[in-house]
Amino acid sequence: MIPELGHLSLWLALGVALLLSSLPPLGAHRQREDWMALASPLTVLLAVLIGLGYAALTQAFVFSDFSVAYVAQHSNRDLPLAYRMAAVWGGHEGSLLLWVMLLAAWAVAVALAGQQLPTALRARVLAVMGSLAAGFLLFLLITSNPFARLVPALPEGRDLNPLLQDPGMVMHPPMLYMGYVGFAVAFAFAIAALAGGELNSSWARFARPWTSTAWACLTLGIALGSWWAYTELGWGGWWFWDPVENASFMPWLAGTALLHSLAVSEKRGVFKAWTVLLAIVTFSLSLLGTFLVRSGVLSSVHAFATDPQRGLAILIFLVLVVGGSLSLYAARASSVGLGARFHWRSRETTLLANNVMLLAACGAVLLGTLYPMALDALSGQKISVGPPYFEAVFVPLMAPVILLMGLGPLMRWKGMESTELLRRLRWPLLLCPLATGLHGWATEQMSLAAWFGLLLAWWVLATVALEVAERLRPAAGQAWLARARALPRSVAAMLLAHAGIGVFIIGVTLVGSLASSQDLPLRLGEHTEVGGHRFELAELQPVDGANYRAMRATVKVSREGRVVAFLHPEKRLYRSQEMPMTEAGIDSGLWRDLYVSLSEPINEQADAWIVHITVKPYINWIWGGCLLMGLGGLLAASDQRYRRSGARHS
Amino acid sequence: MKPRHRRLLIVGIGLLGVGAIIALVMNAFRSNLVFFYTPSQVAAHEAPQGRSFRIGGLVQTGSVKREGLRVHFIISDGSEQVPVSFDGALPDLFKEGKGVVAQGQLQGTQFMAREVLAKHDENYMPPEAADALQRSQQARERAAQSMKGTQ
Numbered sequence: 043m044i045p046e047l048g049h050l051s052l053w054l055a056l057g058v059a060l061l062l063s064s065l066p067p068l069g070a071h072r073q074r075e076d077w078m079a080l081a082s083p084l085t086v087l088l089a090v091l092i093g094l095g096y097a098a099l100t101q102a103f104v105f106s107d108f109s110v111a112y113v114a115q116h117s118n119r120d121l122p123l124a125y126r127m128a129a130v131w132g133g134h135e136g137s138l139l140l141w142v143m144l145l146a147a148w149a150v151a152v153a154l155a156g157q158q159l160p161t162a163l164r165a166r167v168l169a170v171m172g173s174l175a176a177g178f179l180l181f182l183l184i185t186s187n188p189f190a191r192l193v194p195a196l197p198e199g200r201d202l203n204p205l206l207q208d209p210g211m212v213m214h215p216p217m218l219y220m221g222y223v224g225f226a227v228a229f230a231f232a233i234a235a236l237a238g239g240e241l242n243s244s245w246a247r248f249a250r251p252w253t254s255t256a257w258a259c260l261t262l263g264i265a266l267g268s269w270w271a272y273t274e275l276g277w278g279g280w281w282f283w284d285p286v287e288n289a290s291f292m293p294w295l296a297g298t299a300l301l302h303s304l305a306v307s308e309k310r311g312v313f314k315a316w317t318v319l320l321a322i323v324t325f326s327l328s329l330l331g332t333f334l335v336r337s338g339v340l341s342s343v344h345a346f347a348t349d350p351q352r353g354l355a356i357l358i359f360l361v362l363v364v365g366g367s368l369s370l371y372a373a374r375a376s377s378v379g380l381g382a383r384f385h386w387r388s389r390e391t392t393l394l395a396n397n398v399m400l401l402a403a404c405g406a407v408l409l410g411t412l413y414p415m416a417l418d419a420l421s422g423q424k425i426s427v428g429p430p431y432f433e434a435v436f437v438p439l440m441a442p443v444i445l446l447m448g449l450g451p452l453m454r455w456k457g458m459e460s461t462e463l464l465r466r467l468r469w470p471l472l473l474c475p476l477a478t479g480l481h482g483w484a485t486e487q488m489s490l491a492a493w494f495g496l497l498l499a500w501w502v503l504a505t506v507a508l509e510v511a512e513r514l515r516p517a518a519g520q521a522w523l524a525r526a527r528a529l530p531r532s533v534a535a536m537l538l539a540h541a542g543i544g545v546f547i548i549g550v551t552l553v554g555s556l557a558s559s560q561d562l563p564l565r566l567g568e569h570t571e572v573g574g575h576r577f578e579l580a581e582l583q584p585v586d587g588a589n590y591r592a593m594r595a596t597v598k599v600s601r602e603g604r605v606v607a608f609l610h611p612e613k614r615l616y617r618s619q620e621m622p623m624t625e626a627g628i629d630s631g632l633w634r635d636l637y638v639s640l641s642e643p644i645n646e647q648a649d650a651w652i653v654h655i656t657v658k659p660y661i662n663w664i665w666g667g668c669l670l671m672g673l674g675g676l677l678a679a680s681d682q683r684y685r686r687s688g689a690r691h692s
Numbered sequence: 693m694k695p696r697h698r699r700l701l702i703v704g705i706g707l708l709g710v711g712a713i714i715a716l717v718m719n720a721f722r723s724n725l726v727f728f729y730t731p732s733q734v735a736a737h738e739a740p741q742g743r744s745f746r747i748g749g750l751v752q753t754g755s756v757k758r759e760g761l762r763v764h765f766i767i768s769d770g771s772e773q774v775p776v777s778f779d780g781a782l783p784d785l786f787k788e789g790k791g792v793v794a795q796g797q798l799q800g801t802q803f804m805a806r807e808v809l810a811k812h813d814e815n816y817m818p819p820e821a822a823d824a825l826q827r828s829q830q831a832r833e834r835a836a837q838s839m840k841g842t843q
Contacts, residue, residue, distance in 0.1 A: 409721060439716075
């Protein structure tokens with residue numbers, strides 16, 4: 043009964059979404075206040091109805107109702123409760139429901155926070171989000187109903203894919219979707235501004251905090267996914283240039299460009315048309331990401347099921363959204379104007395150059411991701427583009443971005459004298475080689491690429507340090523603490539996020555050039571030497587988990603005669619699906635991770651195994667850097683200015 | 693410099709930059725494409741020697757043999773078989789009778805795999821492997837039809 047109510051609730055939500063997408067903008071067109079005023083209540087109603095549907099599905103998972111097909115495919119009575127609740131988004135139908143629920147939640151947040159927005163603008167923004175929700179709900183209900191019944195009901199479910207039974211995987215999809223869907227807000231503002239013909243810098247001010255939040259969520263979501271791949275896939279890699287990873291990385295690159303372009307549009311009123319275009323592109327790439335991951339057109343770790351009909355439906359939706367918004371853009375953007383002028387030696391120039399480079403990188407990723415699919419669809423020829431391509435393209439494209447990223451914040455808006463620029467550059471130019479030299483000297487086995495990476499990282503960190511020092515230097519009778527308090531949050535956020543990039547580059551560079559690994563057969567009691575550590579297979583013991591049985595090894599790791607860690611890698615066999623799983627044993631640290639995974643036994647008695655052993659220096663700096671970026675994004679969104687700005691405009 | 697000249701200069705530099713980026717991307721793209729061949733194509737000597745490519749099909753039942761770290765197995769598309777060698781740990785879902793995709797180089801008739809690709813659901817068939825099986829099936833049906841025609 044409850045699943046049917048959930049299903050009904052989603053149909054009602056579709057009706058509300060259709061109302062929301064038509065009445066308020068019609069009201070804005072005819073200047074009917076009462077129609078426009080419906081936008082907020084309809085949004086809340088939409089969110090409540092979708093929330094009820096979501097709750098009904100969760101209920102079916104919690105109580106293991108295997109008469110619902112989706113539950114039977116993705117859950118099992120032995121599955122721990124936390125994973126049963128997370129299994130709601132473990133498959134195609136549920137993850138789409140999560141997508142549209144998060145969209146509705148964002149719309150409610152816009153409705154509540156945007157009470158001071160001009161009524162017509164708010165009506166249009168919510169209507170755009172409502173029509174997106176309508177599209178997704180229609181797709182969900184017609185092609186992928188999560189409440190479809192199974193007759194007869196199964197006595198036991200098929201279980202959640204064991205790879206997804208991990209805390210990182212529980213958090214990864216919601217975080218990622220928060221990011222994808224969050225860009226819908228910037229998109230909705232851009233479309234509303236185009237439709238209303240009011241493309242002044244105020245739309246940029248409204249859209250900025252939402253974009254920052256979405257960007258922060260996306261950053262953290264991608265980082266969680268990468269961390270999950272590192273701990274769960276058993277190979278110790280953190281990024282594979284897999285099409286699905288690329289699908290989330292493209293909106294990130296475009297979103298990063300959008301974030302910075304919005305700042306320029308708001309502060310200086312330039313690049314307005316460009317910013318609107320970026321908002322459209324970023325959200326379109328988010329939709330494309332959903333399409334790529336959820337339609338099954340990809341051969342990748344995420345391609346669990348293939349269903350071309352669904353793929354076609356999302357493709358049509360994608361073409362409608364992208365085509366429609368780009369046509370609107372083409373019709374209206376020419377009226378936007380160029381805005382103020384600026385000298386080439388200015389912050390505007392560095393930001394514009396960075397925008398172009400980020401989009402170029404995004405285009406390169408798009409080419410490498412879509413070309414093989416297009417070729418397959420058109421000619422049936424199968425090719426693949428591997429990590430070597432992306433690496434060959436990415437380093438030369440990103441190096442100038444990093445240089446400009448350090449330079450930009452030191453530049454003034456509009457333009458500055460070269461003598462002043464040189465004076466400001468003095469300290470970073472001194473600090474950067476010094477820090478690089480010290481760091482490289484303290485690290486063994488530096489390759490040329492590693493030196494280059496460190497140089498870039500310390501360039502960013504040195505410019506951040508200069509900015510911090512200048513902003514906090516006691517002046518005008520204020521101590522540094524008082525100055526720190528007076529520091530605008532948006533500036534602190536920028537410094538935090540940029541420092542995050544520096545930390546991230548150090549991690550990527552040093553993991554890439556210093557990691558040492560070995561695959562070898564190891565008998566009980568045998569040992570081997572990897573990356574200056576001695577790994578001994580000390581014990582092998584069978585263990586039983588909630589829904590699996592496993593072989594658990596104890597690996598003793600010592601360095602220069604001292605024991606530094608005991609690692610416990612496992613080889614699990616999940617009962618319900620008879621699916622083997624590698625659970626790596628990891629000892630994490632600031633300077634290095636020790637990583638061991640069991641591959642397979644090489645004899646009948648199973649006392650000798652093929653073992654994968656890696657020492658990964660600085661790997662945690664990668665996620666540390668992402669965390670700093672994410673925190674920076676959230677801090678930027680919390681800037682007081684945005685809360686007051688609405689009041690100023692009403 | 694006149695403002696008009698300066699503008700021309702800036703536009704020129706911009707175009708040059710964009711051109712350089714496109715050249716870089718296209719060049720990297722061309723030299724890193726990995727092609728896919730079925731076991732039948734390998735048997736017909738259509739696959740290159742000494743260049744990395746992908747091969748897909750089913751792991752032939754009973755063909756997996758381990759010698760310490762090195763593992764030997766046979767990839768089959770139902771018509772032709774290709775012997776494969778690989779040094780290292782195989783992915784969890786590598787199983788006899790299941791679909792597999794390997795990337796590596798051909799040395800003589802032996803395929804030296806550098807990477808055996810993991811798939812993450814036991815019922816899931818890699819698209820490349822499915823494609824290889826389907827093509828081989830179609831080829832056999834065509835052959836059977838033409839046999840009938842000649843009789």
